Amino acid sequence: MPYTVNDDLDPNNLPNPTNIIKAINLLAYQIKQITGKESWLVKPDISISQLYVVPVQEHTLSYVSDGDTNGVFYYLGTSKGTQGWINPHNSGALEISMSSKLAGFDTTIMESRVVDRHPTDQIATNNVPDGYIDIDLKTARLKLKDYTVLGRNWSDNHPFHWLVKGSNDQTMWTTLQDRNGAALIQNTWDHEDVNSSTAYRYFRFQQVGINASSQYYFCIGGLELYGDISFS
């Protein structure tokens, strides 16, 4: 005989279905709740695996002081604090890349210098506009709350204007901070607040226009990030 499924029957009101029709109604109700659609008959917009959301455990890495051991790069370099520190770029826990690297410096280790915690370093792009440094956190996702950036070990070409961007696909980038202010100072950390509420895998630090020496070289000595970290 014809039968119409009723997907409006809340299981709380019918806790123990006494027949197959009631059981089907309750299953239809549950499907509708999961898909968020107006009816159990409407196909979800995303796959079942995407509907299934694994609870994410976040760990907060808070800035305390410049050069501290509370940041993301230190956390990844120590395998979440379980072992002694090794450079996380060299170990593959994360990956640094640059728009270009200035010849004359030791370009083979320039990327690793971004996260090496060394107090004096030189990291520089070529003298072309829009130079950037990219960070791929691999399996980690970060809600960027703070960062510190170290002025390079040289007296000139310090940046004063850059953008901090986040992405999860390296195609669509969201600007998290437009930092336009005092130029970095040689071998001195600068602390910045970002307070992003979205978790990203990729971060880009990109110079805007010229540096304090009216050149396009994008030069720093190091970086450290802070915020809420989770793992995919």
Ligand SMILES: [Ca+2]
């Ligand atoms: Ca460094």
